[in-house]
Amino acid sequence: MTDAPAGILPAHMIEALFASGGIVADRTFDDDQIQPASLDLRLGKIAWRVRASFLPGPGKSVASKLDRLKLHEFDLTGGAVLETGCVYIVPLLEELDLPADVAAATNPKSSTGRLDVFTRVITDEGQEFDTVPAGYSGALYAEISPKTFPVLVRTGTRLSQIRFRRGHPTVSDEELTGIDAAAELITGGHARIGGGLQLSIDLAGTGKDRLVGFRAKRHTGVIDMDVKAAHDPLDFWEPIHRRGAAELILDPNEFYILVSREAVHVPPDLAAEMVPFDPLVGEFRVHYAGFFDPGFGHSEIGGAGSRAVLEVRSHDVPFMLDHGQTVGRLVYERMAERPRTLYGEGIGSNYQGQALKLSKHFRAME
Template sequence: MVGESGSLDYGVLTTSHLMQLANEGALRGERALRAEQFQPASLDLTLSPEAYKLPGSVLPLRGEPVRSLIRSFHARPVDLTEPTYLDRGQVYLIRLNESLHLPDGLALYTNNRSSIGRIDVQTRTLADGHPRYDKVPAGYGGELWIELISKSFDLRVRAGISFNQAILYRRRVWLSEEELRERFQEQPLLWDAEGNAIDSSACVQDQGLLMSVDLDDEVVGWAARRSPEPIVLDEPRLHDPLEYFEPLRTSGRGVLLLARERFHILSTAERILVPRDLAVEMLPYDAMAGEFRAHYAGFFDPGFGEFPGQERQGTAAVLELRSYDDDLMLRPGQPICKMAYERLAGPTERPYGAEEASSHYARQKGPRLARFFRIPE
């Protein structure tokens, strides 16, 4: 059984392991889990029809069911059976379709899906009796809930949509600086904009790879703007990006000024590759370099940036950034995030980009907006 001691002592589980867990009943769905929910090393979680408005964010106390929060704080019910509008800035508590009956020793961690982070939606997962967001303890059995706050836009949603994803693991193992340098000798992991491999001595630091912001294009990013129109997520629709975002350009000196508390989409100057036996989590570069959030959706699947048989490798990473305390000035070459590599339980059988339908950003260039928008000309 997956998760019991043996060959899977460490590492994030891949597609075949997740499917086995579903077959064993450790991963359960109110509706049957769909094949497209199983990603290279994660599982897409989906909304159930049961939702509530809350006056603010709240965590269960140790031993307290999440459902008790609904009664304690007089949460107002919202039915997601049909398309429903969620207001910007409102806290929603929504039960997920998926529930867990995890084996001993197997834990779960969640974060935003990439498309959801790019529209400035904050999601956090809650589990019964566990006073922490996003980290579900080993051996947990019970319901899962998601706290959802759209920071910039009104949304139209319905049950069945996926806002976040889960990875499962016995023990997460991050590559050390020495191990990263060894991987660079086998295969470069980072390239510059011209396609030249970057030496490990120039980017390996603090058990990760440092990446810088790209300020060379005519449009270097996007800033969210107030819109009277909701972003429709419950049906395929390509929205006009200029209705929701305004393009960002640098000053004559090549400097980009980010306004405090405004949501921005930027891109890295470098292109990254994630081998099939590893995954990556994007982390803020350093709190000492400025207090900002670098990414909502920090998990990069194995195979990201890998193009077998092609000379040009690597894909730029998109940053979702908000400066908290002050306006922020960015200059060319400024480090903006750190990429930490972790081991999988084994090479994935389904690398990112192998199936175009589920790999929307495999060949993204520059500050790519979410898949809900037309690509600007």
Template sequence: RERLALPPSVRGRCNPKSTTGRLDVFTRVITDATPRFDEVAAGYRGALYLEVSPQSFPVRVQAGHSLNQLRLVSGASLLSDAELVELYRTGPLLYDDDDRPVPIERATFNEGLCMGIDLSGRKTGGIIGFRAHPNPPAVDLSRVDHYDAGEFWEPIKRPGRDSYILEANRFYILVSKERIRVPPGFAAEMVVYDAGAGEIRTHYAGFFDPGFGYGDGGVLGTKVVMEVRAREVPFLVYDGQISFKVLFERLADRPGRLYGVGLGSSYQNQTLTLSKQFRRG
């Protein structure tokens, strides 16, 4: 429904919303005369088109429902590893499950802040993730706290060893080992750790808003939910294995409202959390 009229110095980048990704709905933004998906050229004027392809669940959508989001960028906003280290020194960006900051000596920086996968089930009653049922009913995206998760998802119990084999072409919801904070004045994006490390996709949705895992300063990090699919062949993952990294970008100005502070944000204190259509607890 929206159209863009960007200034010559402003470009855009698109990403599925968290709820879209957790339902395994593949979306891509397309613009005229742009060779790449999910990118909007600087100065673009025109319509936005959205490709929508549900992978695991039939979905019902209504006109006006938002499946994707747009981030506007001007200039060089991405932090280098050296700048990211300095930001970490001003205040930890990662915490563990005991509310302790991860020491900077234990953090891994590799063109972004690296994060691992949690197979311990320590804070989730021994459940390490969920696997989508092969023939589930449809999900109405307008429903909130409505569906019984058991009709759509199979909980995965903690394995006897610190590893787990992902079945080929099955969709999983897993969670990060660490909890991350995005301070005011910054935004972040989850990206693939190493495209050559194996046939596995770890996420659809990747944007973290300013204040994610931070709030008004009293939140000691939030887990990152991973939308995982092993393609073509089974894939072995280990507890703590680095599976993705997070890029940080500097904002032009500190936002007046932060994620999770008076906004009704759905996933501020999440652990292993399904999309908001499913009943919790």
């Protein structure tokens, strides 16, 4: 694979990486596990509740830190509830033996982030979360900490996804300006480019009731992470409606689902990633799940108008958002090759053509 071009590896290259032993698992991939530019990662058979989050650091394994920090071990094969306010470590079914020129990055899946389940991936000797160095050989572990809802998981549950890259495929602001001129990366606003494509918040409200977003309820029931359209949204969420000015005060320690004013377009030869926390625009986090696959919002497949749903949590102090205020930015990267199947093309894509939308676990609002 050393002669392959630089960029994010598409699905067919991920399949080749698995076939060549670069990805190792004791069971075959699920039918919908590979997305156009990423691979879902599956939880393994056991989990540990730990006293604290950690990084192993140089020369140290995850197992060595677990010996000091674990509180108890439990089985996931029959399912288990992960409680809010706790930190868990789970070995993943997928392990890696990457070529020397291939690195990787991980993020929570969109459905994970929209439930405020804080999830990161750790490697042996790791010094950063969600970062896999080029040539890494070893196990992967998920750190999981539900913040708002208790969740039911089991062996095979997919909370995180991994993206493989060769070289440095990030698109510069100058290149991005040219791409936007040719392909219109956003609609419903003017493209503002600086460190990536900047996005703003939509607080105008939609429909007759001027729905702006949702605030998570506390002390709810359990959400099964593997079941779609099973839960009544009003049991878990408080709808937020615009009353008066198009603004919203974020309360500390509360979790919100909001939406970008602009609709995002990711052309087939690019992928994108949301910067989750940018102190330059405010002391709040706007995204847990950061990957936007090639074809997201792409008009040729009927996905034009796909908004970026934002998972928002304020830090420490109340913070006021105004309609149209910049809240985040998308960094675009080049694909090594165009994927053979794009996001939304019959591959179980849950969020193509979305506007303001809760995760797939909830029934549609009546």
